[in-house]
Amino acid sequence: MNKPNSQTDRQEAGFSETEIGFIQTNLKENPGQLILRAGQFKELDVKKLAAQILSRQKAVKKLPEWSANERLIFPPALSVEQCSSEATARYKASLVSGKQLMDVTGGMGVDCFYMSRKFDHALYFEQQEEVAKTAEYNFKQLGCNNITVHNADSIQAIENKKVPSDWIYADPARRNTNREKVVLLSDCTPDITASLPVLFENAPNILLKTSPLLDIDLASRELENLAEVHVIGYEQxxxxxxxxxxKDCKTENFTIKTRIINAAGEVLHQLDFDRESERNAPVSYSNPLRYLYEPHPAVLKAGAFRTLCAEFDTRKLAVNSQLYTSENYIPDFPGRPFKIVAVCKPDMREISGYIQSGKANLTIRNFPGKTEELRKKWKLKEGGDFYLFATTLTDNAKVVIVTTKP
Structure with a gap:
């Protein structure tokens, strides 16, 4: 795409100094209230600027580097919510490198921006003209000069002319033409499963991002040449x-790599396994000992239920409870650790002997009922320093484990 030349083009691509000043001055204001007061700012398109303010509010924590740049154009707030965070984009960048990257699904361009730092050159493809134009403008404002933006259908483009690359990145849209969420990879747009032959003609390595809701084993049956699945956890x-x-991977036994990262995309906890090792991992069971561990949601998504016992010398409370215990403290367990104060019957009269304030954080695991129902029944306020786990032990006893942070 061509860089705008005229003053008119520059104003269409970005915002005037007055508009930027309005956005920055009102960053903490309620965008809806700004629209209601639009009459006070007759020289400005307040509705457009309020949308930018709302998007920037959504992006402050998720995209700190982008948020700090006053000149960037942000897409609608929903798109900001759905885009990759800076943390996960930085992690992706740690997986790839080479001379050329090809991003075949474009979008806001967050992933492409961070991954491009590991390549001499990057190609960004996006079918929607306005989205591509905005991404090109933003890349320039961020000082990124090694990305070439193409407003085109990427699959058609590389079918017509080969584009040799080291890596191809894809984040296909997970909604169909009716805007309904889809489950299968083959129902996403573009259909990466059908496009694998042409993609591998252009690059030996493909990095495919999907929703955490996707079934890993179901997806693995749709994908050829699958070497690794990274399950990314951030915060909770x-x-x-x-x-x-x-391209050269022929085995069906892929590795699952669970990675819990920080805001810089650095790995805090990791756990590698495959389905065979998980099936064969030794597991033992125990009533609560001194410490209790709640696995990170990413670990649970990965399905490392038995592997946690083998790797971290812990015991499960029950087959389906997915809570773990140990006599000695394990600081590198991939999840939340707790020190056990007491094991009670699910009766508030007994529980209240340990939490006189009537305030505690409550989690239910393999226990009848819902969290809010139990809170109401026990007249339990949320918060405080105590953490209650309502669960079931190996002998089917229903208990509430009272814990604190170690």
Missing amino acids: ECKELLFVLK
Whole structure:
């Protein structure tokens, strides 16, 4: 795409100094209230600027580097919510390198921006003209000069002319033409499973991002040449799945790499295994000992239920409880550790002997009922320094484990 030349083009691509000043001055204001007061700013398109303010509010924590740049154009708030975070984008960049990267699904361009730092050159493809134009403008404002933006259908483009690259990155849209969420990879747009032959003609390595809701084993049956699946955890959420496909990989036994990262994309906890090792991992069971561990959601998504016992010398409370215990403290366990104060019957009269304030954080694991129902029944306020786990032990006893942070 051509860089704008005229003053008119520059204003269309970005914002005037007055508009930037308005956005920055009102960053902490309620965008809806700004629109209601639009009459006070007759020289400005307040609705457009309020949308930018809302998007920037969504991006402050998720995209700190982008948020700090006053000149960037942000897409609608929903798109900001759905895009990769800076943390996960930086992690992706740690997986790839080479002379050329090809991003075949474009979008806001967050992943392409961070991954491009590991390449001499990057190609960004996006079918929507306005999205591609905005991405090109933003890349320039961020000082990124090694990305070439193409407003085109990437699959058609590389079918017509080969574009040799070291890596191809894809984040296909997970909604169909009716804007309904889809489950299968083959229902996403573009259909990466159908496009694998042409993609591998252009690069030996493919990095595919999907929703954390995707079934890993179901997806693995749709994908050839699958070498690794990275299950990414950030803060207390499983954020995304990354499928690494390699042209020369012929085995069906892929490695699952669970990675819990920090804001810089650095790995805090990791756990590698495969389905066979998980099936064969020794597991033992125990009633609560001195410490209790709640696996990170990314570990649970990966399905490392038996592997946790083998790798971290812990015991499960029950087959389906997915809570672990140990006599000695394990600081590198991939999840939240707790010190056990007491094991009670699920009766508030007994529980209240340990939490006189009537305030505690409550988690249910393999226990009848819902969290809010139990809170209401026990007249339990949320918060405080105590953490309650309502669960079931190996003898089917229903208990509440009272814990604190170690």
